[in-house]
Amino acid sequence: MALLSIRDCTIQFGGLTALNQFTCRMRSGELLGVIGPNGAGKTTLFNVLTGIYAPTSGAVEFENTSLAQLKPHQINRLGIARTFQNIRLFGDLTVEDNVLLAMHRSIQTNLFAISLGSRRYAREANLAHRRARQLLSEFRLDAFANRPSKSLPYGDQRKVEIIRAMATQPRLLLLDEPAAGMNATEKRELMTFIRHINKDYGLAIVLIEHDMHVVMNLCPRIIVLDHGQQIAEGPPEAVRRNPKVIEAYLGVQPTP
Amino acid sequence: MIDPYFQLILLRCGVAAIMAVSLNLINGFTGQFSLGHAGFMAIGAYVSAAVSVFLAPHAGEFVTQVWFLIALLSGGIAAGLMGLLVGLPTLRLRGDYLAIATLGFAVIIRVVILNLDVVGGARGMTDIPELSNGYWIFGTLAITVWIINNLVYSIKGYALTAISEDEIATASIGISTTKYKVMAFVVGAFFAGIGGGLYAHLESYLNTNSFTFLRSFEFVAMVVLGGMGSITGSIVAAFILTILPEALRGFDQYRMIIYSLMLIVLMLTRPTGIFGRRELWRWNRGKT
Amino acid sequence: MEIFLQQLVNGISWGSVYALIAIGYTMVYGVLKLINFAHGDVYMIGAMTGYYVALTLGVTESHPLWHLGVVILGAMVVCALLGVAIEKIAYKPLRKAPRITALITAIGVSFFLEYAGQLIFGADPKFFPQLIESRPLFHIGDVAITTIPAIIVVVSLILMGILRHIVMHTNVGRAMRAVAFSPDAAQMVGVPVDRIISITFIIGSALAGAAGVLVGLNTPKIDPLMGIMAGLKAFVAAVIGGIGNVPGALIGGFFIGISESMVSGYLSSTYRDAFSFLLLIIILLVRPEGLLGKRSVEKV
Ligand SMILES: Nc1ncnc2c1ncn2[C@@H]1O[C@H](COP(=O)(O)OP(=O)(O)OP(=O)(O)O)[C@@H](O)[C@H]1O
Ligand SMILES: [Mg+2]
Numbered sequence: 001m002a003l004l005s006i007r008d009c010t011i012q013f014g015g016l017t018a019l020n021q022f023t024c025r026m027r028s029g030e031l032l033g034v035i036g037p038n039g040a041g042k043t044t045l046f047n048v049l050t051g052i053y054a055p056t057s058g059a060v061e062f063e064n065t066s067l068a069q070l071k072p073h074q075i076n077r078l079g080i081a082r083t084f085q086n087i088r089l090f091g092d093l094t095v096e097d098n099v100l101l102a103m104h105r106s107i108q109t110n111l112f113a114i115s116l117g118s119r120r121y122a123r124e125a126n127l128a129h130r131r132a133r134q135l136l137s138e139f140r141l142d143a144f145a146n147r148p149s150k151s152l153p154y155g156d157q158r159k160v161e162i163i164r165a166m167a168t169q170p171r172l173l174l175l176d177e178p179a180a181g182m183n184a185t186e187k188r189e190l191m192t193f194i195r196h197i198n199k200d201y202g203l204a205i206v207l208i209e210h211d212m213h214v215v216m217n218l219c220p221r222i223i224v225l226d227h228g229q230q231i232a233e234g235p236p237e238a239v240r241r242n243p244k245v246i247e248a249y250l251g252v253q254p255t256p
Numbered sequence: 257m258i259d260p261y262f263q264l265i266l267l268r269c270g271v272a273a274i275m276a277v278s279l280n281l282i283n284g285f286t287g288q289f290s291l292g293h294a295g296f297m298a299i300g301a302y303v304s305a306a307v308s309v310f311l312a313p314h315a316g317e318f319v320t321q322v323w324f325l326i327a328l329l330s331g332g333i334a335a336g337l338m339g340l341l342v343g344l345p346t347l348r349l350r351g352d353y354l355a356i357a358t359l360g361f362a363v364i365i366r367v368v369i370l371n372l373d374v375v376g377g378a379r380g381m382t383d384i385p386e387l388s389n390g391y392w393i394f395g396t397l398a399i400t401v402w403i404i405n406n407l408v409y410s411i412k413g414y415a416l417t418a419i420s421e422d423e424i425a426t427a428s429i430g431i432s433t434t435k436y437k438v439m440a441f442v443v444g445a446f447f448a449g450i451g452g453g454l455y456a457h458l459e460s461y462l463n464t465n466s467f468t469f470l471r472s473f474e475f476v477a478m479v480v481l482g483g484m485g486s487i488t489g490s491i492v493a494a495f496i497l498t499i500l501p502e503a504l505r506g507f508d509q510y511r512m513i514i515y516s517l518m519l520i521v522l523m524l525t526r527p528t529g530i531f532g533r534r535e536l537w538r539w540n541r542g543k544t
Numbered sequence: 545m546e547i548f549l550q551q552l553v554n555g556i557s558w559g560s561v562y563a564l565i566a567i568g569y570t571m572v573y574g575v576l577k578l579i580n581f582a583h584g585d586v587y588m589i590g591a592m593t594g595y596y597v598a599l600t601l602g603v604t605e606s607h608p609l610w611h612l613g614v615v616i617l618g619a620m621v622v623c624a625l626l627g628v629a630i631e632k633i634a635y636k637p638l639r640k641a642p643r644i645t646a647l648i649t650a651i652g653v654s655f656f657l658e659y660a661g662q663l664i665f666g667a668d669p670k671f672f673p674q675l676i677e678s679r680p681l682f683h684i685g686d687v688a689i690t691t692i693p694a695i696i697v698v699v700s701l702i703l704m705g706i707l708r709h710i711v712m713h714t715n716v717g718r719a720m721r722a723v724a725f726s727p728d729a730a731q732m733v734g735v736p737v738d739r740i741i742s743i744t745f746i747i748g749s750a751l752a753g754a755a756g757v758l759v760g761l762n763t764p765k766i767d768p769l770m771g772i773m774a775g776l777k778a779f780v781a782a783v784i785g786g787i788g789n790v791p792g793a794l795i796g797g798f799f800i801g802i803s804e805s806m807v808s809g810y811l812s813s814t815y816r817d818a819f820s821f822l823l824l825i826i827i828l829l830v831r832p833e834g835l836l837g838k839r840s841v842e843k844v
Binding site: 287289291345346348349351352353355356357359360361363364367368370371424469473476480509510512513515516517518519520523524527 | 638
Binding site: 050052071072073076077081082084088089090091092093094097100101102103104105107111114115116117121125128146164165167168 | 402403404406407410411412413414415417418421422424425426427428429430431432433439443485533541
């Protein structure tokens with residue numbers, strides 16, 4: 001059974017076709033890379049998968065459930081979580097509160113009881129705090145737990161955003177250029193981190209990345225988009241040598 | 257005893273604080289800019305006054321107090337229901353449209369009351385029993401603060417702050433932004449209704465002129481001055497902005513000018529207000 | 545039928561006033577994505593300026609139209625200056641700030657003008673001098689079309705014609721449309737964005753100033769708070785037409801003016817104000833982009 005299946009997805013903005021007849025299937029636990037020049041439609045693909053944009057035509061199914069008509073929060077509840085190209089943490093909330101909020105579904109007490117000071121909520125909150133700390137410490141971010149997330153260095157903010165997405169307990173994680181703006185050490189750390197959540201949590205991941213080194217090393221399978229069109233698909237080696245890919249990237253400097 | 261005039265001012269401060277804290281839940285914490293808070297206050301004021309005047313039996317002290325509670329709750333619930341009615345359709349709108357839509361609703365509410373002869377229409381409503389005293393007003397303020405504090409600083413309640421920062425990101429972690437926005441709106445309207453009820457039974461006289469756009473603007477000024485997202489700030493600002501005009505004699509002419517200049521200068525120099533998003537009782541949280 | 549025609553005439557003359565104000569809202573919204581709450585008060589200042597200019601000139605029998613022209617021009621100039629001043633002092637520093645911050649500032653500016661106006665002009669209404677003698681021009685059925693509504697409509701149409709020419713056929717207009725489309729992109733291709741924003745305020749405010757004088761002709765009672773309701777309704781007109789869209793503001797203005805007059809004529813004038821807002825709310829729910837606006841998807 002495919003975890004995710006996208007069939008003939010097309011999305012247009014006015015005259016611009018940002019995604020054209022895109023088709024793709026994904027197994028659970030897979031780590032899939034998506035690359036392509038600027039404006040190729042990569043982020044648009046994520047936006048379609050998470051219900052932010054409605055495709056003009058085509059179908060998306062996650063674990064055999066159609067995503068058409070579903071709102072973004074419903075899609076997340078089905079098991080798809082994402083990060084954003086331009087980090088979208090809640091800057092005024094602390095790092096821990098960002099993660100806690102993502103775990104809101106583990107709090108069973110309703111808002112009415114919470115606002116009247118429910119004991120049960122206090123217990124649940126305690127538990128949630130512990131889990132959030134654990135998750136943060138696993139990625140060596142617990143030292144920052146009580147700082148407003150906007151005060152963190154850029155690379156750490158990206159990590160917190162990934163942890164926040166993971167805290168919703170998804171089965172598919174969409175990462176939009178997680179390495180952007182990171183230095184070499186941070187990138188190396190990030191790669192270990194992504195491999196870890198893919199292997200040890202068994203989480204399927206779609207990785208959009210401009211850094212070829214990162215994608216080629218992490219992803220056994222890579223899809224190349226250009227002008228909304230899939231122009232190549234396959235293992236890193238094949239993709240690298242594909243003449244269409246080379247042409248699409250002509251003039252774009254691939255990082256060694 | 258305290259001088260009765262000063263006492264009255266203090267009680268008005270208490271009512272203003274309830275109004276400001278409840279508006280802060282909507283405008284500050286949740287970031288949904290409402291300009292119609294006086295409309296919900298009006299509903300609470302008129303409904304509770306009507307309950308007191310037309311329904312409450314003339315019996316002993318205890319019964320009177322119980323009926324006052326019923327009157328207040330009726331006002332709050334009526335305002336809350338109106339909040340639901342207003343909120344469900346309008347909360348889909350973007351920030352500035354929402355501001356105008358809520359302002360519009362407040363105008364509509366006022367015009368409807370103005371045409372209701374049972375509650376005095378344009379003449380206003382008189383002889384409302386003067387039941388609002390320090391216990392009622394400050395007791396209610398304490399409960400309001402306690403409930404809103406429990407709400408906004410709970411794990412689920414962080415959703416409100418999250419919505420005020422970034423709705424798309426909030427939805428991306430599985431939170432129905434609509435549900436939370438409507439909830440904040442209804443709870444805010446409910447407490448505004450209660451505040452209106454206390455106001456009616458404090459002044460003992462109601463007229464729709466007390467619930468114009470100007471009144472909504474005063475509450476907005478309090479929320480902004482205190483800090484959008486600070487309960488402490490709203491209370492402090494409600495006291496400041498209620499006492500200030502009384503303290504300076506002949507100030508009335510300048511009051512609105514000073515309010516408006518204050519808002520402009522605040523926005524240009526310190527848009528976070530006095531307290532930002534801090535509370536006296538959680539001062540060190542989220543500090544770097 | 546007579547009521548209908550009478551209210552129609554009334555509605556058209558109010559409609560052209562709303563349209564003139566609405567254009568300012570819509571243009572500023574176009575370039576800044578800001579509801580310039582103070583715009584209604586600029587219109588009030590226009591009426592006040594017109595009042596003082598007219599008083600200074602005194603009444604002449606010989607050239608009433610020239611007279612009117614001078615009064616309108618005076619109001620337009622003063623409002624234009626006021627408009628840029630507001631933009632430079634209150635809005636420019638907040639270009640990059642959250643929209644709510646700018647909105648609160650705009651509300652602040654609006655209240656400031658209203659209450660500073662009360663302090664300076666006095667809170668009591670003033671009576672606009674009769675610049676034009678009201679007499680019937682021609683009849684439609686039993687209803688006489690008099691000079692004043694006719695002049696209001698003609699002056700409005702002339703001003704809108706000039707505006708249309710500026711927006712569609714001059715470099716300034718092209719630059720304005722570029723800024724409305726994307727300030728960053730406009731900056732990049734060398735459009736002097738700051739100057740274009742100022743010019744937008746100048747044009748919008750000048751039109752509001754003219755509207756103030758035209759209202760003075762029609763309903764001579766003017767006061768410092770007159771801009772609140774008129775401004776809000778003009779804003780409603782702009783939203784109904786599709787905010788950011790100049791022809792939309794025109795349509796919206798006439799729509800509000802006429803339907804409001806009908807409500808006063810057939811129901812009761814107490815419902816007039818509530819009615820416009822009801823219309824607004826319905827429009828926002830059914831077609832939030834307005835009659836002529838385009839729906840846009842937020843880029844993520
Ligand atoms: N909401 C929208 N409205 C109009 N056009 C859009 C919208 N969202 C995306 N586009 C356009 O769709 C195309 C694809 O954009 P997308 O963001 O998916 O590219 P990308 O592959 O993620 O590029 P990058 O590497 O720069 O992030 C671009 O031309 C973009 O301008
Ligand atoms: Mg992208």
